[in-house]
Structure formats: structure tokens, C-alpha cells
Amino acid sequence: MTTDEHNTAGGLRAQLARVSNLDRRWIFLAMGLAVGVPILLKLRFPEVPGPLAIATFNAIEAVPEGSRVLIAFDYDPASEGELQPMANAMLHHCASRKHKMVFIALWPLGKQMADETIKNVLLAFHPQYQYGTDYVQLGYKAGNESVIKMMTTNIPQAFPSDASGKTLSELPLVADLESVQQVELIITFSAGYPGAKEWVQYAKSSYPDDFVLVAGSTGVQANQLFPYYPKQMEGMLAAIKGAAEYEMLVTAKYPVTKDKERFEEGRRRMGPQLVAHLLMIGLILLGNVAMVAGRSRQSRGGQGAVR
Amino acid sequence: MLRRTIPIIILSATGTMLVVAYFSPFTLSWGETVLDWFNILAAVAFVLGAGNLLAVNLEKVSSRKAGWAYAAITLLSFAAMFIFGIFKVGAVPNPSAPDVHLAGAYEGLPSAFGWMYEYVLSPLTATMFAMLAFYVASAAFRAFRAKNVEAILLLGTAFIILLGRTAAATLLTGWIPVDSAFAVLRLDNVTTAVTEHVSTAGMRAITIGIALGVAATSLRLLLGIDRSYLSKG
Numbered sequence: 178m179t180t181d182e183h184n185t186a187g188g189l190r191a192q193l194a195r196v197s198n199l200d201r202r203w204i205f206l207a208m209g210l211a212v213g214v215p216i217l218l219k220l221r222f223p224e225v226p227g228p229l230a231i232a233t234f235n236a237i238e239a240v241p242e243g244s245r246v247l248i249a250f251d252y253d254p255a256s257e258g259e260l261q262p263m264a265n266a267m268l269h270h271c272a273s274r275k276h277k278m279v280f281i282a283l284w285p286l287g288k289q290m291a292d293e294t295i296k297n298v299l300l301a302f303h304p305q306y307q308y309g310t311d312y313v314q315l316g317y318k319a320g321n322e323s324v325i326k327m328m329t330t331n332i333p334q335a336f337p338s339d340a341s342g343k344t345l346s347e348l349p350l351v352a353d354l355e356s357v358q359q360v361e362l363i364i365t366f367s368a369g370y371p372g373a374k375e376w377v378q379y380a381k382s383s384y385p386d387d388f389v390l391v392a393g394s395t396g397v398q399a400n401q402l403f404p405y406y407p408k409q410m411e412g413m414l415a416a417i418k419g420a421a422e423y424e425m426l427v428t429a430k431y432p433v434t435k436d437k438e439r440f441e442e443g444r445r446r447m448g449p450q451l452v453a454h455l456l457m458i459g460l461i462l463l464g465n466v467a468m469v470a471g472r473s474r475q476s477r478g479g480q481g482a483v484r
Numbered sequence: 485m486l487r488r489t490i491p492i493i494i495l496s497a498t499g500t501m502l503v504v505a506y507f508s509p510f511t512l513s514w515g516e517t518v519l520d521w522f523n524i525l526a527a528v529a530f531v532l533g534a535g536n537l538l539a540v541n542l543e544k545v546s547s548r549k550a551g552w553a554y555a556a557i558t559l560l561s562f563a564a565m566f567i568f569g570i571f572k573v574g575a576v577p578n579p580s581a582p583d584v585h586l587a588g589a590y591e592g593l594p595s596a597f598g599w600m601y602e603y604v605l606s607p608l609t610a611t612m613f614a615m616l617a618f619y620v621a622s623a624a625f626r627a628f629r630a631k632n633v634e635a636i637l638l639l640g641t642a643f644i645i646l647l648g649r650t651a652a653a654t655l656l657t658g659w660i661p662v663d664s665a666f667a668v669l670r671l672d673n674v675t676t677a678v679t680e681h682v683s684t685a686g687m688r689a690i691t692i693g694i695a696l697g698v699a700a701t702s703l704r705l706l707l708g709i710d711r712s713y714l715s716k717g
Contacts, residue, residue: 201622208621222651225658227672254606255613289591289601319530320523327519330512334520341589396649403684404691418649451650453617458646460625461639468629 187477193470196463204460211456212449220448230422233412236391237270237362244361245350246276249376250287250294252368256395257290260366262443263393263420264290265298266427267364269440272303273431277310277350279360281336282317283324283371288340290366302433309348316340321371325379328357358387366393373402377409385409393419421447492708499706537562568597641678648675 214220226234240246248268252260271278280295282288291314299306306312315336318324327335332354338344345351357363357380367373373392381390389411394402396416406413414423420443428440438445498518505515537558544555567573573596575588592598630636647653653671660670667673704710 197626199625204622204625205618208618212617223654224651225654225672228676253609255609257606257610258614286601286605289606292592318523320519320526323519323522323526327516327523330516334516335523400683400687401691403679404688416649447651451652453621454646454650455652457621457624458643460621461628461642464625464628465630465639468631 190470190474193467194474196467197471207456208453211452215448215452219445221444222448222451224421224425224444224447226422226426229413229415230419230426232407233391233414233423234426236389236412237274240274240276240362240389243275243277245279245359246271246362246364247279247281247357247360249363249365250280250282250291251284251372252290252366253284253286256368258446259395259417259420260368260393262417262446263414263423264294264366265442266420266424266440267393268294268298269302269431270427272299272306276362278312279315279351279354280312281315283321285317288317298439301436310350313348313350314340322375322379325371325375329380329383330356332356358384360388362389362391364391367398368395369398372398373410377405381409417443417446417450488711488714491714492711496706496708499702565597565600568600573597644671644674644678647671
């Protein structure tokens with residue numbers, strides 16, 4: 178190697194090594210652009226429904242039309258980005274199958290999430306749904322898994338009234354509802370504790386053949402739930418990709434004529450996710466190249482010192 | 485003596501009752517009663533939590549500790565939501581009792597509580613969660629280094645999952661025919677294989693370990709061997 182080449186290589190190594198100390202504000206800016214630009218450009222990529230989304234879709238399809246369904250909104254606005262698209266699609270799916278829906282929440286703000294979904298999806302796309310006979314909002318109940326446990330033996334004890342204060346006997350849909358074993362399907366949108374895991378442990382494990390359990394979960398929680406699929410949870414949607422795939426399946430069979438964007442939220446969010454993931458990979462590679470360059474520079478410096 | 489013995493007796497009795505109620509239909513109603521107590525305690529815990537929040541933050545503000553301004557904001561927000569909720573400020577009148585203000589719905593718009601939820605709480609919590617993307621990117625750049633074999637394996641898995649959980653899987657390897665012998669190399673299939681055979685297997689082992697640990701700890705609590713929850717050994 179000539180002296181010039183040696184100097185050039187050394188300079189490159191030095192520059193790469195300096196990348197290790199890159200101001201994190203540049204990373205924040207890059208991530209902001211990676212997410213923001215695809216949103217503004219409405220960037221979309223083709224999605225192919227995976228086995229989990231297909232299993233979830235089929236599990237709900239297999240429940241007889243017009244069944245009574247319990248839907249638990251176990252999340253809050255922090256997880257709305259991931260879970261709301263699947264909640265929208267599942268409510269549309271259930272309503273298209275004419276299921277009767279009972280809503281509950283084990284998270285304090287879950288009731289608000291359910292209210293919004295009822296307003297924006299159930300009543301907007303299926304205005305024939307009547308409160309009390311087609312759907313009921315039982316609201317939030319403190320107690321985490323003990324609420325689930327109690328619902329397996331005595332629902333009126335766990336929820337003496339609906340969210341507006343009406344006793345269950347006044348509401349035809351739930352007047353005879355004693356336990357969760359009387360519903361055909363339980364759906365939980367789960368962002369953590371309490372959530373899908375607790376529904377498996379305290380409801381499904383005790384009564385494995387009485388109802389179908391389907392969960393929509395955040396990406397970080399998905400790994401904890403995979404061991405329960407498919408025996409203890411017949412269906413499971415993981416993160417925004419699961420929502421995007423499921424949206425495709427639902428809208429293909431039950432298309433909507435107005436406000437289609439409501440059921441394209443998952444797919445719309447996959448564009449920014451792809452670019453953000455590519456940026457992450459790029460950053461990791463860059464960090465490792467900088468580390469190698471830094472080590473190489475150090476070892477050369479060390480040799481020099483010995484000489 | 486009583487301060488230690490009575491909690492142990494309550495814990496052992498209720499715990500044993502719940503275990504027995506699971507197996508014996510005769511004691512099912514006892515189990516339900518215990519669960520009812522638990523739900524009442526869970527509701528009371530909210531009151532205790534609110535009291536603790538007030539005490540801690542008031543102390544911070546009064547002693548002007550570092551970050552006392554945040555404590556003041558917490559107290560103000562707490563007071564505002566409490567007043568809006570309790571007094572149903574701007575509540576939507578109830579059709580069955582339009583003249584009774586407190587019969588109205590306080591949660592939805594245009595009530596003050598609903599407004600605070602819709603335009604303050606909801607965007608703030610969503611923003612907090614969204615900011616994770618920035619910190620994760622920064623942390624990945626600085627900490628995700630291939631320093632040894634384990635780290636290289638972790639990096640490889642991360643790349644597969646990062647690509648496989650997006651449309652990149654289809655764009656990069658979608659050209660491999662699904663029914664060909666090379667279909668296993670499609671990124672979506674590799675991702676599924678990693679998830680099902682590696683991640684899930686590991687998670688199962690962890691779950692079984694946790695379950696055994698929970699069973700052992702529960703038994704120690706029921707028998708009064710573990711008394712750490714009494715705060716003094």
C-alpha cells in the first residue's frame with residue numbers, strides 16, 4: 178500500500194469511527210422523515226394475508242351468524258395506533274355477521290376506546306344496531322383478572338349495571354347472561370396487563386370448549402401470546418401488520434361503499450413502518466461499521482505506539 | 485403479633501378458599517364472595533392511589549424539590565379532571581331527566597371531562613408511545629453491536645423480523661414460487677419459522693418457568709413461609 182492509499186484508508190476509518198459519536202438529533206430527524214414522508218406521500222405496499230390473519234378471520238366466520246359476542250377493549254390511547262385498525266375491522270366483521278355485541282373494558286380508558294369504535298364503526302356502517310337488543314356497553318370494571326374470573330361464574334355480580342346505570346335485566350341482550358360460557362365468541366384487544374393472557378388463563382383454560390377466543394395484540398406483547406395459539410386462542414392478530422392483513426380479508430368479503438379509509442388504516446400505516454424498519458437496519462449496520470472502523474483504528478494506533 | 489398474624493390468616497384463608505373453589509362446586513359461592521372482596525379492594529386502591537399521588541406531589545411542590553413544576557402540573561391536572569368528573573361540568577343532559585344536571589353523561593363531548601380526554605389525555609398518551617420509535621432508533625444505533633456470536637445471532641434475527649414484518653418480505657423474496665423447493669427461503673416463511681420454532685419455543689420455556697415459580701411462591705405465601713409482603717421480613 179502506498180503512503181497516499183494508507184492515508185486515505187486511515188482517513189476513512191477515522192471518519193467512520195467518528196460516526197459512533199453521531200448526535201442523536203440526526204437520528205431523530207431521520208426517523209421523523211422515515212415516518213412522516215411516507216404518511217404525506219400516502220406510500221403503500223402490497224400485503225399478503227398471513228396464516229394468523231387467515232386463522233382469525235376463519236375463527237370469526239365459523240361462529241354462527243347472529244351469535245352473542247363479548248368484546249373486551251383492554252387498551253388505551255397509547256396503543257390506539259396499533260389496535261384501533263383491528264378493532265375497527267373486527268367490529269365491522271362481527272356486525273356483518275349480525276353478531277350481538279357486549280362491550281366491556283378491563284383498562285380504565287378502554288371504555289372510551291369502545292365508545293369511539295361503536296360510534297365510528299358500528300353505528301356509522303351498521304345503523305340498524307339498537308342499544309340493548311343488538312349491543313350493550315357494560316363499561317370499565319376495576320379488578321383485572323378477578324373480573325374475568327368472576328365473569329366465568331356470575332356476570333351480574335361483576336357488572337350489576339351497564340355503563341349508563343341500567344340494570345342488566347332491563348337490557349334484553351344481557352338479561353339472561355350469567356357467565357361468559359353463554360357467549361359464542363370472546364374478542365380482546367390487548368395492550369398488556371390485564372389482557373389476552375389473562376383471558377386465556379382465567380376464562381379459556383377453565384372452559385376450553387364453551388367459546389372461541391380471539392385476540393388482537395400489540396407487537397411487543399405478541400411473543401408472550403404465541404404459545405397460546407392455536408389451542409387456547411383460535412385466532413390472533415399481531416401488531417399493525419396483523420391488522421393490515423385482516424382488514425384485507427374483511428373488506429374483500431364484506432366491502433363497504435362509503436368512508437373506505439376507515440378500514441384501510443392498518444395498510445396505510447404499513448408504509449411508514451417499512452421505511453422506519455429499513456432505517457433501523459441501516460442505523461444498526463452503520464453503528465457496527467463504525468465500531469469495526471474504530472477498533473481497527475485503535476489497533477493500528479496501538480501497533481504504532483509499540484513501534 | 486396481631487399485625488403480623490391477622491394478615492397471614494386472611495391471606496391463607498382467602499387463598500385456600502380460592503384454590504378449593506376451583507375444584508369443589510360446593511365452595512363456588514365462597515370463591516365468588518372472595519372475588520367480590522377483591523374487586524371492592526381494587527376500587528378502594530384507586531382512592532388510596534389518588535391520596536398517595538396528592539401526598540407525594542404536594543410534598544414535592546412545598547419543598548421545591550427538583551422537578552416540582554411537573555408535580556404542580558400533575559396536581560392541577562388531577563384537580564381539573566376530578567372536578568370535571570365529579571361535578572359533571574358541561575355534561576350532556578340525560579333525556580329521561582333533562583332538568584337534573586348530575587344525571588347527564590360526563591364522558592363524551594362537549595362535556596369538559598370529554599374535552600380533556602379527547603384533546604389532552606388521548607393525544608398526550610399517544611405521543612408518549614409514538615416517541616418510542618425515536619429512542620429505539622437511537623438505542624439500536626448505539627447498542628446493537630455484533631460483539632460476539634450471541635449478539636450476531638440476535639442481529640440476524642432482528643433483521644429477519646424487521647424485514648419479514650413489512651412488505652419488504654414480499655418485495656425482496658416474493659419472486660420465489662410458493663410451491664417450489666426454495667419456498668422456505670421466502671422472508672415471510674423464514675419469519676414465521678423463527679417466530680414459531682424459536683421465539684415461541686423460548687417463550688413457552690419462560691412461561692412454564694414462571695408458572696412453576698408462581699406456584700412455589702403462592703404455596704410459600706399460603707403456608708405463611710414467605711412474609712415479605714408484610715414489609716418487615
